[in-house]
Amino acid sequence: MTKQKFFYATLVPYYKKDLAEGRITPEKAVELLECMWVAMAQFIDLYVSPTGGAFNEGYAHWEAVTIGGQTPNGNDATNELTYLFLQSKQEFPLNYPDLAARIHARSPERYMHEVALTIKEGSGFPKLINDEEVVPLLLSKGAKFEEAYDYAVSGCSEARMPNRDTFTSGCPYVNFAAAVEMVLHNGKMLLTGDEVIGLETGDPRDFKTWDEFWSAYLAQSTNFLKHAFIQQHVIVNLRPKHFATPLGSALHDLCMENCLDLHTPVIPGGIDMGYFELMGYGTVVDSLAAVKKLVFEDKRITMTELIEALKCNFEGKEAIRQMLLNAPKYGNNDPYVDSIAKEVDREALEFTRKYSKELGVHFDLRLVPFTSHVPFGKVVSASPNGRKAYTPLSDGSSASHGADVNGPTAVLLSNFNSKNYDYRERASRLLNIKFTPSCVVGEEGTQKLASFIRTWCDLRLWHLQFNIVNKETLLKAKKDPDKYRGLIVRVAGYSAYFCDLSPDLQDDIIARTEHSTI
Incomplete structure (x- = not known):
């Protein structure tokens, strides 16, 4: 059972029952979720070889909680807990575990708005995965509809179907x-x-x-x-x-x-x-x-x-x-x-x-x-x-x-324009976008960001993630890391503390194009 299905089919009924009977409040649920983030973040995956460390800087360890998306019967899967997960990530932006938001053509406006608000916090969460690209590809590779609709995000930007997906080897x-x-x-x-x-x-x-x-x-x-x-x-x-x-x-x-x-x-x-x-x-x-x-x-x-x-x-x-x-x-x-x-x-x-x-x-x-x-x-x-x-x-x-x-x-x-949609032998394309905080400021900025995400979804691109940070901030953090220990940036399909990265990777993130308009 995937994380997506587990949270919807198991946690939501318990949450509703406890809420109705006065055993929990939304605020307490958010606190419990934040405790979960802390517990999972305590694990640090240290690479033995220098090569492994260079390939995956920032102590990435690949857990990803998946929200949004669709249920096995193809209905929208957003629910009360979806928004509590987003709220908990806004309030408690640890670098791990990761948060991935599945987007589809019928994703509710409120969901898109809350996803955009969370992205604006600047820690790189959540990364976005597109059902309009992933689901048809999984079907083309032999999955059933209910399996393809119920995929979970794994690693940087991979889509996995537990109990159907069997490939485990690292690849070239x-x-x-x-x-x-x-x-x-x-x-x-x-x-x-x-x-x-x-x-x-x-x-x-x-x-x-x-x-x-x-x-x-x-x-x-x-x-x-x-x-x-x-x-x-x-x-x-x-x-x-x-x-x-x-x-x-x-x-x-x-x-x-x-x-x-x-x-x-x-x-x-x-x-x-x-x-x-x-x-x-x-x-x-x-x-x-x-x-x-x-x-x-x-x-x-x-x-x-x-x-x-x-x-x-x-x-x-x-x-x-x-x-x-x-x-x-x-x-x-x-x-x-x-x-x-x-x-x-x-x-x-x-x-x-x-x-x-x-x-x-x-x-x-x-x-x-x-x-x-x-x-x-x-x-x-x-x-x-x-x-x-x-x-x-x-x-x-x-x-x-x-x-x-x-x-x-x-x-x-x-x-x-560069994708070959007539081939099923394609998978994730990781895409980084960097915005200045000023271009997404206020409610207008939130709406523009949500519209940009809708465009990405309509184009059937697999993955999208953001850094919302000024170049000047990154330069200051590189020069005086002790003052910026809490600065989290989006690296690849994960976030990391900027000051934990090598100078070369810091320069790479600094050099990414900084868009000031959407």
Whole structure:
């Protein structure tokens, strides 16, 4: 039974009965919920390896309480406790556990208003998950209506169906920005010198057309996917031979029915929703668009000039960098660059559609980096979108830092325009939006934020989350952390104390575009 169904079917009747008989008040219920937040927040998940810590900064431990959404018969699921949960989070904004609000086309106005009010508190709660995208996708993968309607949020932005969902292995993160660098250096990366890591796709200075460059990029990125899928196939088949999860298996109906451990690759009746991550989406798309526009179409710079500027990290080449920074950018509702984004997305979807069945593991395409876009950027030199060497890549399906200059609605439209809705092999796209507190101030600001969320829902985008904070506040917190220990920010699909984050990740959050109007 999911958290969603548990709270509606079990807690609500008890709450109503106790309320009617005078054993509890709404205020006391909120106090109990706040005690629950405190108890759950006491757990701290410490990563043993530096790599694990870099991928999930801020001590994320992934519990997520789900509110809103729909009941198993498709009715709206908001109720009295929904609003008490939101109130408790407004009054007691600890970094954990997480709060996720499911939104659908018929979500009540009061619910949307209270969700917007909670977001305005500035701690990043709740993150939003879209039933209009998630439910049809779960149905397409074999779920029943009552299962798809009753999903719960898990982790950053995942949707899980307890007792039907069976995939448990961690899955590959693929650094597509590195594929762009390998095209520019014929299979090599500047960080590793003369070692050929990728494919030798030829000297790009000999390419005469954009199609040649695009074909080389597809060869490099497909080579990445090929090795990632082979690696995952080995992991999925080795894992049950060395690890077991008796408690998790005992709590899963299909495992008990079939006498199988939850790590078994195929459990009869189960739905496997494995995934692979496309890392650096905005960085890749903007880089490809810059090469196409400036080198092959407008011929404002040569491939030689571009490569030399990237090799020296733009030292003495600021004029070239400015041209690259001003090339078309994803996140602005620009058909030119959004069409490239859609092709990047489609090629990855086509690969998993073709080879998942052959490997015996179904993989969906996700754009959910946690905080790994920071360490992944540390191996990628300067890129053709004007990004400096070894700095963070773009996160999730968000625009590159500072590239989204046409307002937040344009970011939503670029996400919509770059999705391939005719493929079921897609899953979560994590989307960060940062607003200044002044643009959501007062009742008018609340209404504008609620309308923005409605637009996101209508576009059938999977995930949305907000930071409501001024850049100046973040800069002060980085400089004088002792005065800002309680400052909570939205990182990936979770919130964390800003002063607990590494300087690199702090800079990444500071550099996200700050929208002052909705």
